Amino acid sequence: MNNLTLEEVRTGLQDLLFGSRRSKLDLLAVASTYIPDLERLLQGIVDLSPELRGIPQAQLLATVDGRRDEYLRLIRQLGEMIAGSSTCSAKTQETASRMVETFVANQSGHDPYALAAAKAETLQKPRDEMHDALAKIPTPDGRTAAAWVDDFLLLAVDR
Numbered sequence: 001m002n003n004l005t006l007e008e009v010r011t012g013l014q015d016l017l018f019g020s021r022r023s024k025l026d027l028l029a030v031a032s033t034y035i036p037d038l039e040r041l042l043q044g045i046v047d048l049s050p051e052l053r054g055i056p057q058a059q060l061l062a063t064v065d066g067r068r069d070e071y072l073r074l075i076r077q078l079g080e081m082i083a084g085s086s087t088c089s090a091k092t093q094e095t096a097s098r099m100v101e102t103f104v105a106n107q108s109g110h111d112p113y114a115l116a117a118a119k120a121e122t123l124q125k126p127r128d129e130m131h132d133a134l135a136k137i138p139t140p141d142g143r144t145a146a147a148w149v150d151d152f153l154l155l156a157v158d159r
Helices: 006-018 022-026 031-047 050-054 057-083 090-104 113-122 124-134 145-157
Strands: none
Touching (some): 090 124, 113 124, 113 145
8 A cells, every 4th residue: 555656546536436336335334424535535636736646655755855854964064064164254154053053953854744844834934034144155056055945944844
């Protein structure tokens, strides 16, 4: 069951609720209790993009987790690199230190999804306050620290 795609679940639910297996479902006494929930679940799956429906859920979560962990590591390393540099201005070093303290220090790659999402929501205000300063710090991929922080926070919410 871990390797089912959402498309496969959609197909099964479609058949159960509206196809050849519906007559067997109606024979169950508890079916009327569960059918509305199953219909809402089916509609939720149908509303997802085809790309998401085709990826096994476990694989999708593992991919998002891996990317989030990568940003966690990169933001920490960027901050440490700037803090240890004698060529960066004191203001840039302070911004980098605040970035690590604010966005990385209280994070764990092992947080449950709901906790990671809740932490990301609480970090939106500090992110907004620091955005301009973070946008002045370039990253090796040609982006900025602000973009890395944005991606990191979005990955926590988009799980």
